[in-house]
Amino acid sequence: MDQEPPQSSSTPRTSVSLSSSSSITSKKPPPPTTPPLSLLEPANSTKKKSRTRVFRVFRNVFRSFPIITPACRLPSLPGGRLPDSNSRIIAGSRITGTLFGYRKGRVSLSIQENPRTFPTVVLELALQTNVLQKEMNLGMVRIALECEKRDKKEKINLLEEPLWTMYCNGKKNGYGVKREATEEDLNVMEIIKPVSMGAGVLPGKSDVEGPDGEMTYMRAHFERVVKSKDAETLYMLSPDANDGPELSIFFVRI
Numbered sequence: 001m002d003q004e005p006p007q008s009s010s011t012p013r014t015s016v017s018l019s020s021s022s023s024i025t026s027k028k029p030p031p032p033t034t035p036p037l038s039l040l041e042p043a044n045s046t047k048k049k050s051r052t053r054v055f056r057v058f059r060n061v062f063r064s065f066p067i068i069t070p071a072c073r074l075p076s077l078p079g080g081r082l083p084d085s086n087s088r089i090i091a092g093s094r095i096t097g098t099l100f101g102y103r104k105g106r107v108s109l110s111i112q113e114n115p116r117t118f119p120t121v122v123l124e125l126a127l128q129t130n131v132l133q134k135e136m137n138l139g140m141v142r143i144a145l146e147c148e149k150r151d152k153k154e155k156i157n158l159l160e161e162p163l164w165t166m167y168c169n170g171k172k173n174g175y176g177v178k179r180e181a182t183e184e185d186l187n188v189m190e191i192i193k194p195v196s197m198g199a200g201v202l203p204g205k206s207d208v209e210g211p212d213g214e215m216t217y218m219r220a221h222f223e224r225v226v227k228s229k230d231a232e233t234l235y236m237l238s239p240d241a242n243d244g245p246e247l248s249i250f251f252v253r254i
Helices: 010-026 053-063 129-138 183-191 206-213
Strands: 091-102 106-112 121-128 141-147 163-168 171-178 198-202 215-228 231-236 247-253
Touching (some): 091 183, 121 129, 121 141, 121 163
Antiparallel strands (some): 091 215, 121 171, 163 171, 198 215, 231 247
């Protein structure tokens, strides 16, 4: 008498297993998405959409250079080019300036028309963030940024210069580089958009590097004084009118 082969019970189990797996997979939450930026275009933006390859080469090469801090101390700012209080001011306006960076990384300067707009200029300075904090704690800080004059046929706004020699309180530190605002830069500006003046710490790579992975920032109003096409100064405005500026940034084309 022929016997019917026993039916395999593995098929239903496989089917149930696949169905269960599919159900579990479908319940996984979607990956987090970055909220869209709400920063506005500056009203008088002169930002160019394209940059020459030479500027990009300068940026990439000098960003890889170490910060140079010679031991010698200069008696004053380079060439003695301190602004004369009696000199004529061609133009002046109030802007928002933000100094930010990782504690052991280079500090960057973002210049905005106001905290709600995209940066018009971002400069990566030849100074570590923790060093700048120490200098600020000691008193007034003067940063001088110098670049060479161009041929008369080459017309470029002073703050659009790609490469700067940087001095901090009379010391030559190395080279500052103008760069395009990165996604990280814009995210920082978006997070601190409600802050008009102040300083603080933002969460960064602290889970990997500890406190050194935190992003610190200092934001203030600056008075922008244009003395000529080759000289501008940013004076940090103190909330207390009786105190002078603690930070001054000089841009000079020589």
